[in-house]
Amino acid sequence: MNPILEINSLGKHFTLHEQGVQIPSCSHVNLTATTGELTALVGPTGAGKSSVLKCVYRTYLPSSGSILFTQEDGSTIDLCTASESEMLQLRERDIGFVTQFLHCLPRKAAIDIVAAPMLRQGESANTAREKARELLNTLNVPERLWNVPPATFSGGEKQRVNLARGLIAKPRLLLLDEPTASLDPDTTDRVVDLLNHIKQDGVAMLAIFHHPELVDRLADNVVELAMARNTLELHA
Numbered sequence: 001m002n003p004i005l006e007i008n009s010l011g012k013h014f015t016l017h018e019q020g021v022q023i024p025s026c027s028h029v030n031l032t033a034t035t036g037e038l039t040a041l042v043g044p045t046g047a048g049k050s051s052v053l054k055c056v057y058r059t060y061l062p063s064s065g066s067i068l069f070t071q072e073d074g075s076t077i078d079l080c081t082a083s084e085s086e087m088l089q090l091r092e093r094d095i096g097f098v099t100q101f102l103h104c105l106p107r108k109a110a111i112d113i114v115a116a117p118m119l120r121q122g123e124s125a126n127t128a129r130e131k132a133r134e135l136l137n138t139l140n141v142p143e144r145l146w147n148v149p150p151a152t153f154s155g156g157e158k159q160r161v162n163l164a165r166g167l168i169a170k171p172r173l174l175l176l177d178e179p180t181a182s183l184d185p186d187t188t189d190r191v192v193d194l195l196n197h198i199k200q201d202g203v204a205m206l207a208i209f210h211h212p213e214l215v216d217r218l219a220d221n222v223v224e225l226a227m228a229r230n231t232l233e234l235h236a
């Protein structure tokens with residue numbers, strides 16, 4: 001099967017003007033992600049794993065290379081050069097991102113935070129809330145918390161809400177950045193089951209896992225990033 005995502009020689013650096021240096025956050029990254037498979041990104045802290053995902057989601061604007069994404073109609077778009085409005089559209093329907101932390105709106109109930117992506121895809125409020133309940137249940141979020149805003153939740157509880165929100169809408173490409181870092185073993189097992197299910201549903205995943213054991217359990221391909229050192233001195 002052809003990959004849905006093909007990253008060629010991707011590089012990202014940050015220019016610190018005051019210090020007169022360029023810091024590479026990732027460089028010469030090549031990888032693919034395929035429908036129904038999970039590609040795991042591994043490597044030491046600081047190797048640029050999170051930066052690669054942020055470049056795909058375009059939280060970071062890539063410095064070099066290409067990120068070719070195959071759209072539903074079969075056409076290819078380079079996420080390095082796509083416009084902001086094209087990116088907004090892709091984030092709405094095609095590309096999901098579960099980060100390590102939940103940045104939630106104050107005073108919005110957990111169940112509504114989880115249901116939101118499905119509502120945006122045009123589902124009815126009832127269907128979206130029903131699916132949200134099912135996911136919160138599967139991820140072991142106690143029912144007494146469903147109607148409470150997650151601001152006061154524990155780290156693990158917030159992470160479950162975050163995962164439920166990321167998994168509810170079944171994007172065509174799902175980016176995962178250490179989604180199970182603060183979960184207990186039982187909930188981690190449930191997440192592994194869920195990820196295997198959505199894999200079977202044809203979602204392509206590009207993921208970073210805190211625990212190497214999860215790479216063994218979930219990855220179809222493993223891509224190792226080396227440290228991108230060589231801070232470059234800029235000359236005025």
Ligand SMILES: Nc1ncnc2c1ncn2[C@@H]1O[C@H](COP(=O)(O)OP(=O)(O)O)[C@@H](O)[C@H]1O
Pocket residue numbers: 014023024025026043044045046047048049050051052
């Ligand atoms: N917004 C940023 N500004 C400056 N440097 C950054 C930024 N984001 C990442 N970096 C640098 O890029 C390198 C890779 O970071 P990151 O992608 O978070 O690595 P990893 O996820 O593999 O631990 C780090 O040295 C980090 O300091």
Ligand SMILES: [Mg+2]
Pocket residue numbers: 049050051
């Ligand atoms: Mg990281």
